[in-house]
Amino acid sequence: MMRRDVGVILVAAGKSVRIGGTTPKVWLPFRGAPLLARSLLTLLELDELSECALVVRDEDRVRAGDLVDTVTPRLAARVRIVAGGALRRDSVRAGLLALSDPAIAIVLVHDAARPNASVRLFKSVVAAAREHGAAVPALPVVDTLRRRDDRGVAHSIDRSGVHAIQTPQGFQRDLLRRAHAEAVDVAAVTDDAMLVEALGTAVVWVAGEPANAKVTLPEDLETIARLAGGDRVATRIGLGHDLHRLEAGGTLRLGGIDVGGDVHAVGHSDGDVLLHAVTDAILGACALGDIGQHFSDQAAENRGRDSAEFLCHALLLARTRGFSPLQVDVVVRLERPKLAPFRAAMVARLAELLQLTAESVSIKAKTAESQDAIGAGRAVACEAVVQMVARES
Ligand code: MG
Secondary structure, three states: OOOOOEEEEEEEOOOOOOOOOOOOHHHOEEOOEEHHHHHHHHHHOOOOEEEEEEEEOHHHHHHHHHHHHHHOHHHHHHEEEEEOOOOHHHHHHHHHHHOOOOOOOEEEEEEOOOOOOOHHHHHHHHHHHHHHOEEEEEEEOOOOEEEEOOOOOEEEEOOOOOEEEOOOEEEEHHHHHHHHHHOOOOOOOOOHHHHHHHOOOOOEEEEOOOOOOOOOOOOHHHHHHHHOOOOEEEEEEEEEEEEEEEEEOOOOEEOOEEOOOOEEEOOOOOOOHHHHHHHHHHHHHOOOOOHHHHOOOOOHHHOOOOHHHHHHHHHHHHHHOOOEEEEEEEEEEOOOOOOHHHHHHHHHHHHHHHOOOHHHEEEEEEOOOOOHHHHOOOEEEEEEEEEEEEEEO
């Protein structure tokens, strides 16, 4: 039987100052999901995994939990979500403390900004750390290296023997604990292997992977997605439609927010036609039936229910089949209230639910020129088209 004695510290607490903007890079969309999701999906395949400490910024703990529940529900019971510190080594230390299983013998430290590390690489680092105490992936540098001095003069650097060090880095647990406890002069230390070497312990190298590059700049996302290479890409289109009757009073729920109007949609749940249409489009793209098959309008637990839950469930079903949304386009048909003042908030909410950027979410509103039930203000309808994509590594 496979020993489950590997703990993984997944470091995702960086503030991304180099990448610019306010969204930390691990939350930027990458191959249809937040960048962080790729490392979680890889851990699903690591049979030796006992426990994972997912280290995020304090304010990201809730959404990190949601991400684990959505993308890798099978891992949820084994993931500890912890707040990181100001420095990378503070984050690793927090992760070390969070690994609670006493059976853990080997600890891997992996940077979530390296989404392409293969499970094969994880396993080879584990095997080498088991045998030698400490192991890191190293990749020979093949580019010509030049350094410019203060006067702008370029000098050649001999690249023989020069390697780029990647993650995951693997250590016997006690060794890594000791390295962090005894770390003194840490100003120049950028990874855990350097801390371990400071103890006088040798760190062995395993072959790194060219595709295992680190996302540092926004433009890296596309390049690094391509580096994953060899993918078969499958695209699906889904179409959704919904219509609800309107009655006087209350507030209309649309796109996961309240848009007022002194009317409400008559329905078993919260009557949000926009989220119902998008949910149906997601289910349709994956040939998974329709919303009524998954959420009965006879069931008591669905009465008044927040339709965002239907959407998240459909997304989970799609993701377990490998499909993630790439874009969505929606047309709401409604006479009143006017939706223009709420459009940005609806786009933001739908983007959040779908884990897309606002640039990939389109919501349009049309009236019915006073014709039919919609034109008479007695109904609201919505059509949605989603594009879903799956990549098989
Ligand atoms: Mg409906």
